Amino acid sequence: MINFRSIHGRLFLIFLFSMLGLLLIVSFVYYQRATDQLRDKMSVVAEKNISQTVGLFDLMLKGYDSVTKALNSNNELMRLLRNPSSDQTVEGVNLERRITDILGAIFYSRNDIVGIHIVTNRGKVFSFDRSVGATVRDHSEQEWYTRLQRSTGEMIWLGVYPHSLLSGGIERPVFAFGRQLFELSALKSIGIVLIETDADAIAGALRNASLGPGSNVVIQAADGVEIIRTNPVQSEMDRIPLGWPGPLKPGEVLFTDREDAMITAAGIAMADWTVIGITPKRDLQLELQETQRFLLSVVIVLVLAATVLATFVSRSFSSPFKRLIQQMKQVEIGNFKGQVHVQSYQELNVLVSSFNRMVYQMDDLIERIKLASISEKNAQLQALQSQVNPHFLFNTLDMIYWMLDERENDRLGKVILSLSQIFRYGSEWEEASRAPLRRELEQLRHYLTIIQTRLGGRVHTEFAVEERWLDIEVPKMFLQPIVENAVKYGLEPLDRPGLLRISSNERDGKLEIVVEDNGVGMDEETVARLSRSLDGDRSCKEELEDDVRVGSGRRGIGLQNVHLRIRLMFGESCGVGIRSRLNKGTTVVVTIPIPPERG
16 A cells, blocks of 8 residues: 555656656647548548549440440441341341341350340340340330430440330349441441440449448439439438539549548549549548557556556655665664665665764764763772872872971972872862863973973973963873873983973864974884874784883873773874884874864
């Protein structure tokens, strides 16, 4: 179940609706484009079909025309038709048989001819058709007969009739045409010829122009009378607009698009007829339905694909956040050891990396606070254990100072006073393990008073710490071990007066307390070993501890203690650094952070 108030749910909806909106727009544009292309395609196909149908009709009518011309140009037939012999005579019977044979030869030359009839001017009828013993229909008053008699030798296309015009035995639709027969030598009319063909051949040719099951193809005469149509009229859609298409040139194609149907028309060259094709719009919809089904299938597939893709993208984006939230809950209950590992978008990777660093720094800070607290408690315990009666000791040292002062022994009195101040400063643990730099320097001056008295003035000291840094809190008694090392191992072995200088310096946003001397210095190997021990090299630490056991190496142990205390208090970026050159002197730099209000 997707929670639509979560990032996953919101991204899923946004991505899905964006994809669906784009899909619907593309589908609509595609459907409109397909509809227009289909309509254009169908109009082109309709024009081509109607043109091909007209061409087929022209060929068919030319064939029919050639049949009538063959009869009119048959000299034997013309001679026999001029013979006035009576039917009752033997000559008349032979004459009729010979004419019938000629007509039969023409009849069997084509499969679609139903009957061939010749009516002479004397009223004699010669026929050859598929009926046997059928009577001859009365034709003297028929409209078709009048048209043929009035013609001047041109082909007369009579049209389609429900039955034969002359033969009483043919009751199926026929296509009739004919012409007047002339004796070629005297150009004198002999009679008329009437040929009837199967109307199915005409209907079959018309069906070539149909574009669908509901299409209707019509042959229309010049006066608007319909010669034949493939399907009966069932609605107004099947009717041809009144007065349309009008006179057309041979080969000319006319197209019109009605609301309910598409209509094309073309003229037949052999006859003054027009072939008209009517295709209802519902037939065009059949092909559009195929397009609609295809488009619907594609849309369904794309919707499913968009849903899967939206799910994948939203999960790939929200999964790192879920892992991050789970790890945050672990941090809430105090578990700082976990890490979030994801490979996602660059911004998320940066966020996760920052969170991992923050958790690591929090864990490191908590560990340092624990160590500092333990170290402080241990130091307080050791100080309490070492104090037998600190107030009694202070009072006794003060009494010795006043007794020496009464005897005017100022030098020894200063030493006792300095020692008293050092003891008092070192035992004030109610102020915890921190003290202002000002008090640390005052305590260092008391210590140097004792050192200068002990060395008989061989050590000179300089203080160059800026006034603005004196109120910064620093670890208690962090300078005394460094100064003690400088005096004992750097200045005391000299055979000349030595200089000890304590100064301050600001660098890269941190405060540097510099303790430098011009003593004997150290070689590079010793400096490297001390630096490695400060950086945590266990072999160097163990070597220094061995030196302590044999009475040397106090220098490394004191620096390690100061370095560890500073790092516990201020972090890994702070601590102690050493620079030294043999017979030139040693410089120890203590780096501590500058408080924001003083930075």
